[in-house]
Amino acid sequence: MSPSIPENLENVRHLISQFEKKYARTPDSVQLLAVSKTHPTGLIIEACQAGQKHFGENYLQEALEKIDALKTYQLTWHFIGPVQSNKTRLIAENFHWVHSVDRLKIARRLSEQRAKTLPPLNILLQVNISHEDSKAGVSLDELNTLASACNELDNIVLAGLMAIPSPVNEFEQQRESFHALREARDRLINQGITDCQHLSMGMSNDFEAAIAEGATFIRIGTGIFGARE
Numbered sequence: 001m002s003p004s005i006p007e008n009l010e011n012v013r014h015l016i017s018q019f020e021k022k023y024a025r026t027p028d029s030v031q032l033l034a035v036s037k038t039h040p041t042g043l044i045i046e047a048c049q050a051g052q053k054h055f056g057e058n059y060l061q062e063a064l065e066k067i068d069a070l071k072t073y074q075l076t077w078h079f080i081g082p083v084q085s086n087k088t089r090l091i092a093e094n095f096h097w098v099h100s101v102d103r104l105k106i107a108r109r110l111s112e113q114r115a116k117t118l119p120p121l122n123i124l125l126q127v128n129i130s131h132e133d134s135k136a137g138v139s140l141d142e143l144n145t146l147a148s149a150c151n152e153l154d155n156i157v158l159a160g161l162m163a164i165p166s167p168v169n170e171f172e173q174q175r176e177s178f179h180a181l182r183e184a185r186d187r188l189i190n191q192g193i194t195d196c197q198h199l200s201m202g203m204s205n206d207f208e209a210a211i212a213e214g215a216t217f218i219r220i221g222t223g224i225f226g227a228r229e
């Protein structure tokens with residue numbers, strides 16, 4: 001039998017704390033985001049009962065059903081998939097974080113559609129760090145302009161950057177991409193965008209390199225819930 005969700009979580013948490021020590025990171029400065037896309041609510045409850053509070057979803061309709069079904073658990077929901085402009089209202093109304101904003105139009109709509117009675121929506125800008133072919137993500141050249149514009153908007157907080165670098169196996173190569181994202185974040189902070197602290201980077205096969213370079217959220221699906229269908 002394959003390990004259970006509590007065992008998987010325990011393993012990932014153990015590795016996170018080992019890597020925090022190894023790379024002189026502050027203890028508990030790396031948050032584990034459990035990517036639950038395609039997995040049923042029963043598995044999310046198992047993870048929650050093992051202490052997991054942050055969950056990431058890519059598909060809006062599926063996510064809304066889960067958010068509604070799991071209201072009483074007081075989970076923190078992160079939208080990590082591509083954002084279409086006709087979906088922004090439901091995202092703004094139902095999520096706490098959006099990791100995948102790469103256009104001003106999307107940021108504006110999220111800002112306008114976030115209820116003023118709710119805390120501001122945390123957004124991260126997705127950066128196309130290794131010029132991956134998938135067109136998602138703002139280029140490093142355009143990041144500054146986009147970040148400055150987002151920083152002016154009400155009802156959202158520009159809380160950091162996110163990247164999905166092209167998969168490579170070599171540790172030093174993995175580190176290079178994450179290093180570039182970290183430098184981009186540091187430049188924004190130095191320009192006065194002081195809330196831009198988070199780095200959402202690192203998945204199952206590269207999260208050690210991401211933690212070495214300052215990741216504050218790592219996003220793990222398969223390593224917690226098993227393979228998706």
Ligand SMILES: *Cc1c(COP(=O)(O)O)cnc(C)c1O
Pocket residue numbers: 035037058080081164203204219220221222223
């Ligand atoms: C699916 C997904 C993950 C998790 O991937 P796994 O391979 O299941 O660990 C992380 N980040 C993003 C943006 C994803 O879409």
